[in-house]
Amino acid sequence: xxxxxxxxxxxxxxxxxxxxxxxxxxxxxxxxxxxxxxxxxxxxxxxxxxxxxxxxxxxxxxxxxxxxxxxxxxxxxxxxxxxxxxxxxxxxxxxxxxxxxxxxxxxxxxxxxxxxxxxxxxxxxxxxxxxxxxxxxxxxxxxxxxxxxxxxxxxxxxxxxxx
Numbered sequence: 001x002x003x004x005x006x007x008x009x010x011x012x013x014x015x016x017x018x019x020x021x022x023x024x025x026x027x028x029x030x031x032x033x034x035x036x037x038x039x040x041x042x043x044x045x046x047x048x049x050x051x052x053x054x055x056x057x058x059x060x061x062x063x064x065x066x067x068x069x070x071x072x073x074x075x076x077x078x079x080x081x082x083x084x085x086x087x088x089x090x091x092x093x094x095x096x097x098x099x100x101x102x103x104x105x106x107x108x109x110x111x112x113x114x115x116x117x118x119x120x121x122x123x124x125x126x127x128x129x130x131x132x133x134x135x136x137x138x139x140x141x142x143x144x145x146x147x148x149x150x151x152x153x154x155x156x157x158x159x160x161x162x163x
Contacts, residue, residue: 024142031142049079051086051145058106058125059096064114072118086144089115091125094132 019034036047054071057063067089079085091111098105108125115123124140126133 022138024138026139026142026146031146033138033142033145049085051088051141052079053088053090053141054120055090055092056106056111058091058093058111061106064106064111068114068118072120086121087118088122088124088141088144089118089120090137091123093127093129094125095127095130 019036022033022035024031024033035053036049052075054067054075056067072087075085075087089111091106091108096105097107111125112123122140122144124133124137126137128134
């Protein structure tokens with residue numbers, strides 16, 4: 001899939017050893033991003049990402065709580081350079097949000113405030129089912145990744161590994 005394909009639904013990610021490849025063009029420059037599904041309880045710690053995306057389920061309040069209490073701490077304790085590692089929050093299942101269901105549905109302003117309190121680099125939402133905001137989310141992820149600087153202050157060269 002590439003950004004030029006439109007906003008259609010996204011296929012499921014493969015195992016951690018088989019990245020989901022996403023190609024996108026920002027301006028005139030093409031980028032290739034590799035996304036790894038980290039559902040494996042231990043293997044994700046072996047990756048050396050250039051950027052981390054912590055996802056949560058918009059329709060499950062516990063998912064938002066775990067993102068705050070568990071995953072942010074895990075990321076900061078696991079990787080060598082957490083102060084220089086961009087962290088993004090991605091709200092999933094946007095299509096399940098209902099303004100009429102007050103039980104557990106997380107509205108954008110609440111999630112954004114949580115992301116601000118976590119001091120992450122960016123907050124986004126999308127729906128893989130409907131394709132809503134998928135292209136924008138991938139563009140934001142890519143823009144954040146290419147703005148990442150090396151220790152010497154230059155832009156990083158080569159591929160970008162996203163977790």
